[in-house]
Amino acid sequence: MRIGLACEVSTPPAEVLDLLGAAGLPVSMLRGETAPALFHPNGVTWFLGSAADVLSGCDRGALDAGVVGSDRLLEGRLGVVDLLDLRRCRDDLVLAVMPSAVHADRRLRVATRHPRAAARHFGATGEQPEILVVDEPLLASSLGMADGVVELSARLRSDVRGAPLLEPRAVVASCSAHLVASRSARVLRRHAFAGLVGRLRVAREEA
Amino acid sequence: MIPEGMRDVLPPQTVRLRAVEDLLRARFAAYGYGEVRTPWLEFAATLEEAEDDVLSGGYRLHDEQGHELMVRTDMTVPVARMAADRCDDAPLPLRFSYVAPSIRPWAPQRGQDGEFWQAGAELLGLDSAEADAECVALLCDALTGLGLEEFTVTLGSAAYLMALIDSLDLPDDDRETFTAAFGDRDYPLLESVAGNAAVDEDALKVLWRIIELSGGEEMLGQARRLARNDVMEAALARLARVRDLVDEAGFGRHLAFDFGLVQELGYYSGLILEAYAPGVGLPLASGGRYDGLVARFEWDIPGVGFAVAVDRASDALAEAGVPLVGAPAAVPFPGGLEAPARTAELRRAGIAVLALPEGAAAEPPLIVRRGGAYTLRLADGREVGGDAAAVAAALGA
Numbered sequence: 001m002r003i004g005l006a007c008e009v010s011t012p013p014a015e016v017l018d019l020l021g022a023a024g025l026p027v028s029m030l031r032g033e034t035a036p037a038l039f040h041p042n043g044v045t046w047f048l049g050s051a052a053d054v055l056s057g058c059d060r061g062a063l064d065a066g067v068v069g070s071d072r073l074l075e076g077r078l079g080v081v082d083l084l085d086l087r088r089c090r091d092d093l094v095l096a097v098m099p100s101a102v103h104a105d106r107r108l109r110v111a112t113r114h115p116r117a118a119a120r121h122f123g124a125t126g127e128q129p130e131i132l133v134v135d136e137p138l139l140a141s142s143l144g145m146a147d148g149v150v151e152l153s154a155r156l157r158s159d160v161r162g163a164p165l166l167e168p169r170a171v172v173a174s175c176s177a178h179l180v181a182s183r184s185a186r187v188l189r190r191h192a193f194a195g196l197v198g199r200l201r202v203a204r205e206e207a
Numbered sequence: 208m209i210p211e212g213m214r215d216v217l218p219p220q221t222v223r224l225r226a227v228e229d230l231l232r233a234r235f236a237a238y239g240y241g242e243v244r245t246p247w248l249e250f251a252a253t254l255e256e257a258e259d260d261v262l263s264g265g266y267r268l269h270d271e272q273g274h275e276l277m278v279r280t281d282m283t284v285p286v287a288r289m290a291a292d293r294c295d296d297a298p299l300p301l302r303f304s305y306v307a308p309s310i311r312p313w314a315p316q317r318g319q320d321g322e323f324w325q326a327g328a329e330l331l332g333l334d335s336a337e338a339d340a341e342c343v344a345l346l347c348d349a350l351t352g353l354g355l356e357e358f359t360v361t362l363g364s365a366a367y368l369m370a371l372i373d374s375l376d377l378p379d380d381d382r383e384t385f386t387a388a389f390g391d392r393d394y395p396l397l398e399s400v401a402g403n404a405a406v407d408e409d410a411l412k413v414l415w416r417i418i419e420l421s422g423g424e425e426m427l428g429q430a431r432r433l434a435r436n437d438v439m440e441a442a443l444a445r446l447a448r449v450r451d452l453v454d455e456a457g458f459g460r461h462l463a464f465d466f467g468l469v470q471e472l473g474y475y476s477g478l479i480l481e482a483y484a485p486g487v488g489l490p491l492a493s494g495g496r497y498d499g500l501v502a503r504f505e506w507d508i509p510g511v512g513f514a515v516a517v518d519r520a521s522d523a524l525a526e527a528g529v530p531l532v533g534a535p536a537a538v539p540f541p542g543g544l545e546a547p548a549r550t551a552e553l554r555r556a557g558i559a560v561l562a563l564p565e566g567a568a569a570e571p572p573l574i575v576r577r578g579g580a581y582t583l584r585l586a587d588g589r590e591v592g593g594d595a596a597a598v599a600a601a602l603g604a
Binding site: 058059060061062073076079081082083120124182183184185186187188190191194 | 318357359361388393394396399419421422423463465467481483484485486487488489490
């Protein structure tokens with residue numbers, strides 16, 4: 001089985017590796033490794049890469065499965081199947097703003113990597129900000145392109161140099177790591193998937 | 208130099224694609240599906256009848272009378288339109304096939320060129336499990352006929368899913384959004400709509416469980432236990448009948464079931480199918496039952512069909528190491544360009560000849576003229592033959 005692990009800026013999260021290991025997958029050599037990388041222990045191919053690449057790999061059938069944050073799944077229209085909430089790496093996708101930059105007489109500008117989730121949130125609240133799609137929302141704010149961001153709260157606390165201080169204002173969505181599958185692999189390797197999902201579900205509850 | 212999403216296809220690849228197309232044509236013909244061609248351009252309103260954003264999003268232009276036209280984005284809708292326009296006094300059922308390109312505005316990540324070729328079959332005028340089964344069996348037979356041994360055709364039911372959504376008692380507007388989100392696999396939006404409409408939590412749990420049902424025929428039993436009304440039960444009974452018939456036709460080992468299977472195209476009303484093969488992440492084929500589509504062109508007959516993506520089928524065969532036998536490569540004949548009578552004689556003998564100027568360099572095997580005779584020079588330097596018939600025999604032409 002070929003499995004992608006999304007790890008954007010660091011090593012694969014230990015709590016995800018613990019869970020995958022408890023489900024019987026060979027994960028020991030992944031600990032401490034950084035993306036991008038490829039490993040082939042005991043009949044499993046591990047791909048460490050960005051969430052976008054993991055999702056593209058699953059979409060095209062180059063990966064059978066992947067573990068990605070559900071914040072990426074919120075964007076919808078993906079050719080992958082969301083199989084299981086692993087309930088690890090929980091985090092909130094939040095709207096955070098620079099208090100000093102918000103003016104009642106000016107339209108709010110929000111930078112984000114999650115435009116559909118942001119649009120859905122603002123649709124529900126009735127706000128109509130300008131949504132700016134960027135790869136680094138914090139830096140976009142520091143450049144003055146935006147007054148705030150829709151971003152994972154863990155990334156607000158990260159030490160992005162030069163990033164402004166942002167104040168969380170609302171939770172857009174609660175997120176966690178999810179197991180996703182390629183549509184083709186889910187059909188062609190359904191017996192392997194049934195076993196894996198079952199073991200992960202048990203391990204998730206036992207931990 | 209060409210528009211985004213378009214591509215040129217050169218001879219080595221066209222030989223493969225043509226071989227795939229010809230093999231599929233042959234299987235369609237073996238089931239009595241007559242090949243049709245429909246025009247590149249339809250009235251925009253025709254393609255809009257599908258009420259689907261993808262199909263309605265094609266390239267538009269206007270004719271001299273001001274009619275809004277669209278380059279076709281799909282073949283099923285034009286075939287449905289054609290049947291209603293041209294065949295409404297023909298005895299039913301009608302069986303049509305096609306091998307044709309369609310064009311959609313290209314988008315990155317969609318996994319499809321702007322222009323894509325499909326080989327498809329449509330069975331019109333029969334609303335029965337037997338008709339559904341014939342289509343599934345034909346698809347399996349066609350893929351087998353290509354030389355594929357390992358592939359899976361996964362079956363679902365739009366009728367089952369729609370009856371489930373009906374049971375949620377959503378307001379009309381929400382139902383439309385919910386159904387569209389289902390088609391897009393936009394589960395966060397599904398949750399959002401269900402939350403706003405205060406859908407019963409137990410019903411929603413059933414929905415999530417059904418979406419997860421994917422596997423062998425044991426899924427039919429699980430789906431039956433989750434059925435919430437008679438329509439869902441009936442849809443499952445029909446799917447089970449389709450399974451039995453396809454098994455009788457000898458293709459049961461290729462079947463799987465997926466109750467979360469949804470298609471981008473919103474006109475499906477019953478059976479839904481997708482085919483997958485190892486090494487190709489996207490479906491080789493997709494299709495289903497579309498009762499109600501032909502009625503939009505004022506002839507209310509049911510329909511079921513599928514389309515094979517020719518490119519992806521070719522990729523699957525390459526992955527599986529299946530050779531494709533196309534037309535034989537033309538044999539070089541230096542001097543043939545100056546001797547059209549000789550070249551014609553060779554071609555009449557069944558040899559594909561690449562006529563070259565006298566003295567042109569060519570790699571063997573090649574045809575060499577010796578006075579009034581011909582020989583075939585082989586790669587090891589030997590020469591065989593003596594006249595056109597002998598050269599043809601040596602080539603196996």
